[in-house]
Amino acid sequence: MSVQQMPEATVPGKEYLTFRIADEEYGIDILKVREIRRYETPTRIARTPVFIKGVVNLRGTIVPIVDLRMKLHLHDDPHYGEFTVVIILNLxxxxxxxxxxxxxxVLKLQQDEISSVPELECAIDHESIEGLGSVAGRMLILLDIEKLMSSVDMGLVPADA
Incomplete structure (x- = not known):
């Protein structure tokens, strides 16, 4: 009598697009990502925060471009190289x-691979960090990109929203 093996139950996880800024690796919910494009110099708009580099016309839609390195206070003078990209998000x-x-x-993380963030003084609002992911020896800062981009200092949403 043979024992038939049952397929392992699939445990729901969450997929993250991972990217680098300086020496750190970050992850954002893949469901927020619309596309990835090479970096093009945006058209600057006067009196916007320094981390808003300007806008680009994406197939008829005017899209604000935010430099996450500058937003997260990782470096004031970013270098745009051959690997620099713009992640277009629906937020x-x-x-x-x-x-x-x-x-x-793109990595799929299970809940047990995500740790809470310790209470530390940092440039990122704690509510904008989902947790710290750990997979294959890599530590990822998992951002709640929607909360990060909707902060009042971004100027992308009204202050009373």
Whole structure:
């Protein structure tokens, strides 16, 4: 009598697009990502925060471009190289682009691979960090990109929203 093996139950996980800024690796919910494009110099708009690099026309949609390196206070004078990309996101019924140094891959993380963030003084609001992912010896800062992009200092949403 043979024992038939049952397929392992699939445990739901969450997929993250991972990317690098300076020496750190970050992850954002893949469901927020619309596309990835090479970096093009945006058209600057006067009196916007320094981390908003300007806007680009994406197939008829005007898209604000945010430099995450500058937003996260990782460096005031970013270098845009051959691997620099813009991740186009669908957030809060808006389209927003974020500039990152490079895109790594898409990872599926299970809940047990995500730790809470310790209470530390940092440039990122704690509510904008989902947790710290750990997979294959890599530590990822998992951003709640929607909360990060909807902060009042971004100027992308009204202050009373």
């Amino acid at each position: 809060l019924d808006r389209v927003v682009g974020v500039v990152v140094d490079s895109v790594s891959d």
